[in-house]
Structures are given as structure tokens and as C-alpha cells.
Amino acid sequence: MQDDTFFDKVYKVVKCIPPGRVTSFGAIARFLGTGKSARMVGWAMNASHSQLENVPAHRVVNRVGLLSGKHHFEGGNVMQQLLESEGIKVSDDKVVNFAQLFWDPAKELVL
DNA sequence: TTGCTGACCGACG
DNA sequence: CCGTCGGCCAGCA
Numbered sequence: 001m002q003d004d005t006f007f008d009k010v011y012k013v014v015k016c017i018p019p020g021r022v023t024s025f026g027a028i029a030r031f032l033g034t035g036k037s038a039r040m041v042g043w044a045m046n047a048s049h050s051q052l053e054n055v056p057a058h059r060v061v062n063r064v065g066l067l068s069g070k071h072h073f074e075g076g077n078v079m080q081q082l083l084e085s086e087g088i089k090v091s092d093d094k095v096v097n098f099a100q101l102f103w104d105p106a107k108e109l110v111l
Numbered sequence: 112t113t114g115c116t117g118a119c120c121g122a123c124g
Numbered sequence: 125c126c127g128t129c130g131g132c133c134a135g136c137a
Contacts, residue, residue, distance in 0.1 A: 006133060025119050029132085035120085037132035042118035047135075062119065069118040 006032065010044035011051055013105050017059045020087045021103035022095050024063045031105040045069055058082040065098030 004012065009032050017023055029038040041060070048055035058079040062068040070079035070093055080090040089096035 026121085029119080034132060036130080038119040038121095039117060039131085040119090040133050043116090043134065045118060057118085060118085067118090072118055 006034070006037075006040055007044040007047055010041050011048060011053070011055050013109065014045075014048075014055050014057065014060055015053065016105065016109055017056055017103055020101065022059050022061055022065070022083070022088060022098065022101050023103045023105065024061060024065075025068075026063055027102075027104050027106070028060070031109070042069065046072060056082075059086075059103075061095055061098070065095035065102075067093045067095070 010028060013028050013031060014023075025038040025041040028041045029035055032041075034040060045055065045057040045060060048057055057069055058067075058073070060069065067079050067083075067090065070077070073079045080093065083090050083095065088101055095101060
């Protein structure tokens with residue numbers, strides 16, 4: 001699938017995230033094989049606005065479960081509301097039980 | 112065309 | 125424990 005660029009790969013993985021689950025930038029980056037390029041994953045989220053399909057970027061958080069990208073949403077607590085809407089508890093912009101809700105594409109995503 | 116920046120992570124001292 | 129640095133790729137001026 002060489003047609004898929006790094007961004008497209010990120011979008012695909014993010015869109016494969018099941019509801020009620022969250023993942024981290026590093027997990028996606030490592031899954032894509034970039035590993036250290038976790039920053040690109042976040043940048044892809046920023047570019048996700050260009051994607052016609054809605055990318056559940058609210059399910060993507062940093063390694064500590066912090067809603068690092070919530071500042072990039074409509075500007076409010078939309079990201080937290082979306083997570084809570086899926087059953088994910090969020091406290092102080094952080095995902096509760098992050099370890100349990102953590103979804104690793106390299107393990108749970110079956111190609 | 113070149114260069115800087117960016118929602119991060121991991122390693123080192 | 126905490127501060128600092130390197131690294132990857134794509135978009136924008």
C-alpha cells in the first residue's frame with residue numbers, strides 16, 4: 001500500500017480505533033514503523049481537518065492519557081465530552097483507567 | 112526551492 | 125527526580 005502516505009496511515013489506524021477505547025501517539029507511530037516520529041502522528045491529526053471523513057482524534061492522547069490535542073478542537077471541552085460520550089471517563093483533561101482503555105493497534109488491530 | 116515548525120516519545124546526565 | 129536533546133515527515137511562507 002505505498003499509495004498511503006504517512007498521514008493516510010495514521011487516519012486509517014485512528015479510524016480503526018473502536019469506541020470506548022483510546023490510543024497514544026507513540027503506539028500509532030510505532031505501529032506504522034516510524035517509532036520516533038510520534039510528532040508526525042500529532043501533526044497528522046492537525047491535518048485531519050483536511051480529511052473529508054471525521055477522524056476520531058479525540059481518541060488519540062499522549063502516553064500519559066492526557067488530552068494533548070483537546071486544545072486543537074473547537075476550543076472547548078468537546079474532546080472530553082466525546083470521550084465521556086463513549087463511556088471514557090476523563091478527569092482534569094486526562095483519561096481515567098487509561099491503561100485499561102488503551103488500544104494498541106499493533107496488538108488488537110488485525111490486518 | 113529552502114527552511115522552520117509541529118497535538119510526541121525515548122534516552123541521557 | 126527533572127531538564128535537555130535528537131529524531132521522523134508533511135505543510136506552509
